[in-house]
Amino acid sequence: MTKAVHSTEEDKYVTATLNPKERPNRLMVDDTTNDDNSVVALSQQKMDELELFDGDTVLLKGKKRCETICIVLADDTCPNDHIRMNRVVQNNLRVYSSDIVSIEVCQDIKRGKRIYVLPIDDSVQGIAGNLLEVYLKPYFVGAYRPIKTGDVFVARAIMRTVEFKVIETDPSPYCIVAPDTVIHCEGDPTKREEEEVSLSAIDYDGAGGLENVKQEIQEVLQYSVEHPEKIRKFGMIPTRAVLFYGPPGCGKTLLVKAIANEYRMNFIRISGPELLTMWFSESEANVRDIFGKARQVAPCVLFLDDLDSIAKSRNGSFGDGGAADRVINQILTEIDGMSAKKNVFIIGATNRPDIIDSAFLRPGRFDHLIYIPLPDEKSRLDILKITLRKSPVAKDVDMQHLSTITNGFSGADLTEICQRVCKLAIRELIGKEINEGKEQQRNGQTATDSNEPEDLVPEIRRDHFEEALKFARRSVSDNDIRKYEMFTQTLQQPRDFGRQFHFSDQQTLQGTDRSGGYRENCDDDDLYN
Structure with a gap:
């Protein structure tokens, strides 16, 4: 019998190789002629084996920890170990035809109180009118469709197709859209390049080289994405900001896109100069808007490219009316205020790490620096x-x-x-x-005279x-490389403090506790006692 999935469960599942005998819920994807975004089809034999019934709600799991919710129906023409789904469902799972997905019954899905969806900008160009009345209500009315936060669905009306993204559901992360569910769609259309990681986007395999760097950044993100319980166990504050530095053209931007696609995270890219404007306080507002959007679409990778253009040392910023300093302060404020509960990873990139303001490199900010060298x-x-x-x-x-x-x-x-x-x-x-062609004209021939044109x-x-x-x-010159290597060596130089530190074999435990004996001295530093 398939295992019931609860909304509070934090375990992440990885798609495995199809093995019908040992894992009957692992199925091969087939395309379907049914264009319903909420329906998948199985053979009646497979549904009996999994103890599923027509109309059951199931949780599907695809590649890169992608999940979606659908209604399952029986289809006698479907092969036994296959599952049929349309292109929209495949896109939400990040799979193609012949890929493997897993299916599990979802018994605790509740009726939604409210949902928040936004259209994708390039699908509503030239469309005027009320999207709620024309597209959303006809799509949901009487259908009792299950939806999940982060999914994209397609609604059709008046010979036009509009793509919508599910921004939020109540309850979260999925629900059934019933007749009494309130549908909100207010707000500007969401940009496709900011909200979706395309199936054709670059991944780790498509970013050539950088194996050591991939391993390092993979560990940083895996701790937060795949092992949150271990972070909570040891009381660790997960790394939220990473700085890539190195020569231009070495794959910093490419690697960030690969990270977003590998972990199926939304991707927002902003170049440093784009934040600066000539109007007072508008630059700070731009920073707040960017970070606010990243929190809204979490999990998200917020990529600050050309960070050195706005994060220069504040010792000598003259002639700009203090605009650069205010932008720096606002960015630092946003980073410091980023909640650990929000899966927003900030990645900065720079070709000039030596001019970055030291405040950015303090613990809790861009404290994890990764050198992107020339490829070997x-x-x-x-x-x-x-x-x-x-x-x-x-x-x-x-x-x-x-x-x-x-x-x-x-x-x-x-x-x-x-x-x-x-x-x-x-x-x-x-x-x-x-x-x-000229030779054929001289000979009185035409292009159709040859049955199979030669590949020249x-x-x-x-x-x-x-x-x-x-x-x-x-x-990149040899002199440039030496500068980056010297900067890297400066970061890696061991500090004199603690070089010879060791715990003694015999500890005096009298009057001490698990805090190492320091708790009894805390009162000396307590200003309120």
Whole structure:
């Protein structure tokens, strides 16, 4: 019998390989012709095996800890170990056809008191009128649809389709939308790039190299995302802000996007100069709005790019009327006021860590600094392969040799080489097609005379790479690298204090408690006694 899932349960489930004998609730995804966003279909045999009935509400779990709620119906044409769902449900689970999902009965789902949804901006362009009356009420009326916070659904009316995102439900995180459920949709449409991590977005596998950095940031986030009970056990305050620093073009922005997609978190990116305005107090309001939006769509990665442009040392900020100082103070206030209960991770990126105001690097703020170095040989090989993974490359092109001779090149430099290689192949192909067309005209032939046109440039050859490398250049000098390495060494220098510290083998325990004997001295520092 399938296990009942309770809304207070904090365990996270990971999709496993299909094994019908040992895990009957692991099913393979099939596309369906039924376009209902709230319905999935199983075979009657599988429903009997899982003790499910038509109309039961089930909890589906897909990739990267994604979950959604649906109604299950029997379909005799569905294979026994398969589950049919439409594209909207697949998107909410971050799966495709032939992927594996798990299904569990959800017995404690309650009728919703109220829900809050917002349309996605690019789906409502050119639409005027009351979205609640035209789209939402017809979609929900009499259907008793289950919805979950974070899901996206599609509503159709008057030959148009609008996508909505579920921002909040009461009770949370899921409920049944009944006739007496209040539907709120006030507010500006939400931006797709801020609210959704696309299925085609970059992930850890698509961010070439940086294996050590991935491991480090994975540990920082996993403690908070996957092991919150261990954090509570030891009374730890989870890391909320991380600073990436390193040469330009080494994958800082790419890695942040990969993090958001890997952990299925919403992603908000803001560049430092975008926060500054010429109007008094408006810059601080921009900061408050950005952090407020991040809290609203948590779990969220808030990415502050070009942090050095607004977080410079406050020792010499003259001529700006103090605007930069006020922005710095507001950012620090927002970071300090970020509740540990809100899964908002702040990641800053800078090419100039030496000019960042020291207040940003204090404990509890950007106290976790991660150096993003130039890619090593293995990372360069990964970058070349990933960049050209969709390109037809000749088998005699030695990628390993390319990664060896490009020592000192950044990820952006390598990507530029790959782009130039593709342009050379395209230029050759277009030139040959033009010449072939002229030759056919001279011979009185037409393009339809040939049943199977010849592929004039079937793949990218070695000579394309040789020509592209003539224009290759490094964007990061050796002097720049030395500056970053010196800054890193400065951070890693051991402090004199505590170098020789050890607990003595024999401790005097008389008059002490588990606080190490310091509690009895607390009264000396208590200003109120």
